[in-house]
Amino acid sequence: MARQKQTELAVLCTLGVQPMTGYAVRAAIRDQLGFFWSESFGQIYPTLAALLARGDVEKHEGTRPGSSLYSLTHAGRLRMISLLEQPDSPTPRRDGFMLRLFFGRSLGPDACRALVEQARDRARQQLAVYEALHAQVESETDYLQHQPYWLITISAGEHTTRAAIAWADETLAKLDSDRDAYVR
Amino acid sequence: MARQKQTELAVLCTLGVQPMTGYAVRAAIRDQLGFFWSESFGQIYPTLAALLARGDVEKHEGTRPGSSLYSLTHAGRLRMISLLEQPDSPTPRRDGFMLRLFFGRSLGPDACRALVEQARDRARQQLAVYEALHAQVESETDYLQHQPYWLITISAGEHTTRAAIAWADETLAKLDSDRDAYVR
DNA sequence: TTGGATTGTATCTAAAAGATATGTCTAGCA
């Protein structure tokens, strides 16, 4: 995503929940947005510096020497909302798993079968993670106003993952029954 | 995806189906892999040059002056298979739509509703595209040995898209019934 | 008390996104 500064948006949003250090921003993005977002570590400090220069965030002394707490300014909050309201230009997908299946003829039916089985197992584990997270967020009382929105995104993960499992089961059945079609 | 040269794999695979020009490689990736892969235009020519230098592809005169047809060498085919067999290290997701919903409290319930409706409409259109493509590939006889693998990836798209529609319907119903929970 | 895990800041390289420049060939049409 050149030309878009999506990192800025993610950092602003994360600081919008509560003030924190750059390190904590990284941890929050990894732990809370990890299912649909990732932030390259090396981008966070330069982005914080740019936001500071623009006046979108403020820097305060942290709890230990050398550490800094960043918090949103009023301008930063306005900018966050304006960025959130802009249409999302989706980043191009690069799904190496699908690429491998598409060229499955070169890979051979056995290797493809193994890939699909792997994908199904990973999806099952993933579903369990989503379900546990769902229950945890539902019982949490710290961020009541955020909670329903967080549940929406978790529900999206559950739907997608269940679909992946169903597709994998169906595909494995097809690989078994039409074995002759999947020649190398 | 630093450190991975996924472009090389995609280009090798595309040339594996039949020899073509750089321009045609780009078109094939856009038209055939577009649902799960995208190749940055500016990467294709440098990648072809690198593959040529390694001896993985050969360059021949094209149909018109100045154009070149690239084809896989034996070494290139071996390398393609070896890359296909390597485990796929998934590229990190950056889903701006989910990011916006996660921070939906800052965006407000009405804007979120509009986003979900938009996503549902886009998914419906997408499903129609997948279904048409499914029928088309099924009736095609040019690439019989590739066909079943291509259908597997199309089926994955259909499953995912149906799940997205179901999630959107469910989410819209929730936004209507629990209106009070989604305060700004 | 040492040593491993966590917190915290910062920089570097390589790869990718996407815009853009440039030129040729072909088909339609005025």
Added chain:
DNA sequence: TGCTAGACATATCTTTTAGATACAATCCAA
């Protein structure tokens, strides 16, 4: 016949991102 719009084709450039890595302080536990 000449013109022009659009497809074909190659190539380069800048900004953003991925991901590795370096370095140091602090905390905790064996």
